[in-house]
Amino acid sequence: xxxxxxxxxxxxxxxxxxxxxxxxxxxxxxxxxxxxxxxxxxxxxxxxxxxxxxxxxxxxxxxxxxxxxxxxxxxxxxxxxxxxxxxxxxxxxxxxxxxxxxxxxxxxxxxxxxxxxxxxxxxxxxxxxxxxxxxxxxxxxxxxxxxxxxxxxxxxxxxxxxxxxxxxxxxxxxxxxxxxxxxxxxxxxxxxxxxxxxxxxxxxxxxxxxxxxxxxxxxxxxxxxxxxxxxxxxxxxxxxxxxx
Amino acid sequence: xxxxxxxxxxxxxxxxxxxxxxxxxxxxxxxxxxxxxxxxxxxxxxxxxxxxxxxxxxxxxxxxxxxxxxxxxxxxxxxxxxxxxxxxxxxxxxxxxxxxxxxxxxxxxxxxxxxxxxxxxxxxxxxxxxxxxxxxxxxxxxxxxxxxxxxxxxxxxxxxxxxxxxxxxxxxxxxxxxxxxxxxxxxxxxxxxxxxxxxxxxxxxxxxxxxxxxxxxxxxxxxxxxxxxxxxxxxxxxxxxxxx
DNA sequence: GTCAGCACGATTGTAAATAATCTTGGAGAC
DNA sequence: GTCTCCAAGATTATTTACAATCGTGCTGAC
Numbered sequence: 090x091x092x093x094x095x096x097x098x099x100x101x102x103x104x105x106x107x108x109x110x111x112x113x114x115x116x117x118x119x120x121x122x123x124x125x126x127x128x129x130x131x132x133x134x135x136x137x138x139x140x141x142x143x144x145x146x147x148x149x150x151x152x153x154x155x156x157x158x159x160x161x162x163x164x165x166x167x168x169x170x171x172x173x174x175x176x177x178x179x180x181x182x183x184x185x186x187x188x189x190x191x192x193x194x195x196x197x198x199x200x201x202x203x204x205x206x207x208x209x210x211x212x213x214x215x216x217x218x219x220x221x222x223x224x225x226x227x228x229x230x231x232x233x234x235x236x237x238x239x240x241x242x243x244x245x246x247x248x249x250x251x252x253x254x255x256x257x258x259x260x261x262x263x264x265x266x267x268x269x270x271x272x273x274x275x276x277x278x279x280x281x282x283x284x285x286x287x288x289x290x291x292x293x294x295x296x297x298x299x300x301x302x303x304x305x306x307x308x309x310x311x312x313x314x315x316x317x318x319x320x321x322x323x324x325x326x327x328x329x330x331x332x333x
Numbered sequence: 334x335x336x337x338x339x340x341x342x343x344x345x346x347x348x349x350x351x352x353x354x355x356x357x358x359x360x361x362x363x364x365x366x367x368x369x370x371x372x373x374x375x376x377x378x379x380x381x382x383x384x385x386x387x388x389x390x391x392x393x394x395x396x397x398x399x400x401x402x403x404x405x406x407x408x409x410x411x412x413x414x415x416x417x418x419x420x421x422x423x424x425x426x427x428x429x430x431x432x433x434x435x436x437x438x439x440x441x442x443x444x445x446x447x448x449x450x451x452x453x454x455x456x457x458x459x460x461x462x463x464x465x466x467x468x469x470x471x472x473x474x475x476x477x478x479x480x481x482x483x484x485x486x487x488x489x490x491x492x493x494x495x496x497x498x499x500x501x502x503x504x505x506x507x508x509x510x511x512x513x514x515x516x517x518x519x520x521x522x523x524x525x526x527x528x529x530x531x532x533x534x535x536x537x538x539x540x541x542x543x544x545x546x547x548x549x550x551x552x553x554x555x556x557x558x559x560x561x562x563x564x565x566x567x568x569x570x571x572x573x574x575x576x577x
Numbered sequence: 578g579t580c581a582g583c584a585c586g587a588t589t590g591t592a593a594a595t596a597a598t599c600t601t602g603g604a605g606a607c
Numbered sequence: 608g609t610c611t612c613c614a615a616g617a618t619t620a621t622t623t624a625c626a627a628t629c630g631t632g633c634t635g636a637c
Contacts, residue, residue, distance in 0.1 A: 116620095140589070152621065155589090156403050163407035165500075172589060172628050187497040194438040253431040256409075257501060360590095384619070396591060399619095416598050416619060 119147045120157045127166050127177055128263050134179035138167060164260045178264070182320040185268050186313060192261050193309035195254050196242065200289060200305035202249035204298040211248040215290045218244060222286065226279055234283075235273055241286060245293070245305075272315040285311060363391045364401045371410050371421055372507050378423035382411060408504045422508070426564040429512050430557060436505050437553035439498050440486065444533060444549035445542040446493035455492040459534045462488060466530065470523055478527075479517055485530060489537070489549075516559040529555060 123143065126132045143154045162169045168178045180188070207215075218241045225233035246255050272278055285308035292300035367387065370376045387398045406413040412422045424432065451459075466481035490499050516522055529552035536544035 139587090150621065151589095156400065159400050159403050160407045163404045173630095174589065184497065187495055190442060190495070191439065191497050191501065194442050195435065198434060198438050251431055251434070253428070253435050253505075257435065261497075383617095394591060394593095395619095417600095418619065 115149055116153050116156070119149050119153055120160055122147055123157055124161060124166065124263065127161070128266050130266050132177050134177050134267060136177045138175040138177065140174070164263075166263055180264050180267065182268075182316070185265060186317060186320075188261050188264055189309060189313045189316065192258060192265075193306055193313065195258050195261070196246070196309060197302045197305040199246045199249040199251060199254050199258065200293065201298040201302040202251045202254070203245050204293045204296055204301040206250045207248035207293055211244070212290075212294050215241065215244055215248070215293060219286060219290050222283060226283055231273055231279065234279060235270060238273075238282070238286070241290075245289070248293070268316060271319055272312050275315055275319060278315055281311065282308070359393055360397050360400070363393050363397055364404055366391055367401055368405060368410065368507065371405070372510050374510050376421050378421050378511060380421045382419040382421065384418070408507070410507055424508050424511065426512075426560075429509060430561060430564075432505050432508055433553060433557045433560065436502060436509075437550055437557065439502050439505070440490070440553060441546045441549040443490045443493040443495055443498050443502065444537060445546040446495045446498075447489050448537045448540050448542040448545040450494045451492035451537060455488070456534075456538050459485065459488055459492070459537060463530060463534050466527060470527055475517055475523065478523060479514060482517075482526070482530070485534075489533070492537070512560060515563055516556055519559055519563060522559055525555065526552075 123132075132138070138158065140151050140154050140158070143157075144151045147154065147157075158167060158169060158175045161167045162175065166178055167175045169175050203211075218237055222234055222237035222241065225231075225237055246258060249255070273282070285304065288304040289301060289308060292304050367376075376382070382402065384395050384398050384402075387401075388395045391398065391401075402411060402413060402419045405411045406419065410422060411419045413419050447455075462481055462485045466478055466485065469475075469477035469481055490502060493499070517526070529548065532548040533545060533552060536548045
């Protein structure tokens with residue numbers, strides 16, 4: 090599964106000295122590393138993040154850990170409670186729906202821009218990813234399909250050339266880890282999903298911004314709907330105090 | 334001009350002890366204060382932010398200043414360059430257009446949600462603000478109109494009950510200080526703007542989500558267009574190496 | 578047996594000191 | 608005169624130590 094996170098903030102001043110960057114490098118690395126750990130689910134929601142432990146784990150000083158936590162707090166991945174430290178933020182299902190709604194309009198914007206700005210080469214790339222997804226689905230490889238899904242969205246955003254949207258989307262995606270594989274497991278959903286993606290790519294390839302935007306909205310609207318439904322189903326089976 | 338910023342991050346743990354909160358309070362206050370200083374234009378773009386100066390100005394320790402800068406860096410208001418400190422971020426006109434595009438789709442989402450979720454009381458409030466804007470415009474009070482404009486957008490977002498969108502919009506708005514009053518100065522623009530706002534409020538009052546979303550998009554689309562035009566006009570008069 | 582109060586360990590928050598880095602200005606070579 | 612090199616000042620980065628706070632488990636009164 091591709092990385093997908095962005096460092097962005099500290100205005101990556103890399104590339105120059107090919108060999109050493111003792112301090113700054115590690116700070117950004119630590120940020121990426123921790124962010125990734127949260128995204129991958131390695132650090133569970135509500136898990137307490139103790140500064141000295143993280144310092145040991147990431148091989149950096151406590152001060153660095155502190156600024157990393159502040160950054161992650163600022164983009165909503167952890168919550169910092171005064172005098173009581175940092176916890177991995179648990180996003181509720183209601184919040185997940187909100188986030189998906191925002192992602193929907195942002196990625197729709199990205200799709201629109203992609204239809205305008207994508208190079209022929211990039212469109213070829215989109216088609217290739219789509220083909221791969223089709224194959225994976227035929228092989229009932231849901232995990233592979235899911236990875237293709239992520240790649241496709243990523244490629245569309247890259248083709249859009251819209252840094253602002255890209256940055257925000259990346260931030261939102263990170264918060265949805267917990268729900269990552271939920272919709273794809275709904276019977277019939279993968280086939281439907283593939284169709285939606287096909288529409289999106291077709292619209293971009295046809296250089297039709299309106300259609301691309303609409304297709305992307307339709308797609309993420311379906312995801313939202315599916316998610317709400319599974320959420321409802323869950324609460325219906327879990328909430329009622331289990332009969333003795 | 335109303336505040337409009339959100340603290341959000343440190344999970345405001347206020348309300349309890351009515352009198353003192355020596356530490357944490359000041360940290361968040363400092364963040365808000367500096368943020369406000371940037372938003373208000375008091376701190377100019379590209380201005381260098383020296384830690385000890387800010388520490389003196391905000392009456393906090395240098396360590397606090399540091400975390401405040403990290404937070405502001407994370408939400409794109411300042412850029413932090415390793416070993417060279419923090420500067421107020423200058424957003425170019427191209428970036429401003431990007432930001433406006435994103436704001437457009439997000440506020441359109443907010444308008445949609447407002448059409449669904451607004452209380453009767455809130456709709457009354459929207460109407461009242463709109464009336465005030467009309468009056469200000471009749472009096473050629475552009476500044477007053479501009480304030481009303483901000484209030485209206487804020488009220489719509491509040492009525493939408495969509496924390497995720499609200500948070501992101503607030504972050505984006507903060508970056509557009511430099512362009513705040515540019516469009517409203519274009520001849521004929523204020524009257525046009527008022528009409529657009531009227532449409533938005535009407536759609537929300539009619540509880541028509543699609544219309545509300547469309548109206549808001551139309552509105553911010555116009556703002557974007559106007560901004561691009563003034564940008565082009567400017568570069569046409571400024572760029573060409575001035576004739577000797 | 579339960580609960581208030583308290584002391585201890587663990588953790589976070591703040592401050593100060595030191596190290597590293599950048600910027601600036603000038604001295605000297607050519 | 609201009610350029611390179613170097614040193615001093617300014618600023619940021621990191622470490623360290625210390626203070627404040629929270630959570631927990633124990634003691635003892637009722």
